[in-house]
Amino acid sequence: MKLGFVSAILPDLSLEEVVRFASSEGFACVELMCWPKGRAERRYAGVTHVDVEGFDRAAADRVTQIMQTAGVAISGLGYYPNPLAPDQSEAEVYIGHLEKVIRAAEDHGRRIGIENCPMLFTDDEWPGGKNLAHCPAVWRRMFDQIPSASFGLNYDPSHLVWQQIDYVAPLYEFADRIFHVHAKDAKVNRRQLDDVGVLATPLRWHTPKLPGLGEVAWGKLFSALTDIGYQGPVCIEVEDRAYEPELELRKRALRQSRTFLSQYVVGSEERGG
16 A cells, blocks of 8 residues: 545645655655646635646646656546536536546546545535435446446545544455545544534534544554555545644644554655655
8 A cells, every 4th residue: 555645735836846745755645636727616626736628648747747856656637526516517526637637647548536535515516415425335336337347436534534434344345446545534523523423514413633642443443454465556635724824734634644654554655766
């Protein structure tokens, strides 16, 4: 496994600066955000470290050179819209940009991993959400109807925690569909949950946290990942508001998460990269 991070938490840095930071801190890879340039539609969206608009061979060579010089790999190209939006014109915008992200990967046959985030946090998302792929029952049907070996999951245990779903058992059933892993934790406020119930907007009773600061039993999670032979990227996704106010705090969040996770997975320095 390779330890990295999701670049969305560093929107104020250029691609070169993000990769230089990753290299200096011993990260092996980075998931690079590829949202369309412009106003973010929500937190953590709208970050563009690879602009796929008009992306050509020269642009690909430039990105490749930046990564190779730093000795850091690209774990994936990140774009998380809702291509099944009920408004067809809105859906077409998402689909069009998604196609550009896929083409930017250059070679055909790339794998697509859907993150298991229900996307029902804000008032406009609740209660229906913006992502069908939120639980094992849906994944089973999803992979039955789309059996392609190139279609899988970007597995984030934190979203299963607050849904009160076992986040270890599905790794065994869907072992061949785990393409990418997000390292994010979640803390459930039981007193608040008792007060508002599960039908309330989820952020009223749970909080995204850095790995090790929530309810994920990371030893059990990594034990399962090693059981199934997973050798892909594990990318820290920072959505912990306690570390968001300024750039140095967000960098500290990545360092702290790296230190915690290094007991389970190594970065480039430990590999001699």
